[in-house]
Ligand SMILES: Nc1nc2c(ncn2[C@@H]2O[C@H](COP(=O)(O)OP(=O)(O)O)[C@@H](O)[C@H]2O)c(=O)[nH]1
């Protein structure tokens with residue numbers, strides 16, 4: 001059969017990547033470190049941030065961008081603790097897009113910030129697929145979700161720079177094998193730092209706070 005030449009037009013850099021690249025540039029210009037926190041609804045993302053606010057006082061100037069499908073409830077929880085927080089409403093989407101995050105960042109006083117933490121829309125799958133220009137994704141998995149989730153939903157666990165296992169205060173009441181969970185995480189990503197945290201008691205918070213301040217979660221404390 002004769003070879004037919006077909007003209008192909010392809011968007012080499014999709015719209016989302018363009019905005020993510022702009023955000024990376026903006027963060028670089030202002031020397032601001034941005035993290036993208038991703039995990040299922042209810043895994044304890046906002047509780048982790050609530051517990052972090054007081055501990056970071058005087059150590060780090062930071063702001064939070066709260067992503068949700070609807071409502072300003074999480075932003076209200078954090079603003080009650082006196083931290084700069086904006087609510088990003090995805091309007092039905094299961095993830096935040098880079099453009100929305102970029103516009104919110106532009107409204108922040110980046111000159112006077114060290115770190116921006118984005119709490120993505122609660123979902124273990126979609127947000128991992130979307131680059132928002134962050135320096136790193138933090139995967140959050142609670143001990144009530146089952147230890148096999150890292151191998152069932154491997155994308156997030158392969159892309160993240162650290163995993164936080166939350167609600168460890170509940171372990172005595174559960175059939176959750178936390179060592180097996182860490183093994184599953186390392187099957188997906190061998191060198192992954194795993195932090196065990198209970199936001200309600202504060203246990204394990206020090207390593208998370210040190211990681212934020214040093215912009216490095218790999219170090220074992
Ligand atoms: N026992 C326990 N409950 C927690 C912990 N962190 C969060 N929770 C509870 O889990 C529920 C969901 O927490 P939230 O922070 O709203 O989760 P998000 O949807 O991931 O932001 C709330 O009822 C919290 O009180 C924890 O460390 N231990």
Ligand SMILES: [Mg+2]
Pocket residue numbers: 045046047074119
């Ligand atoms: Mg939340």
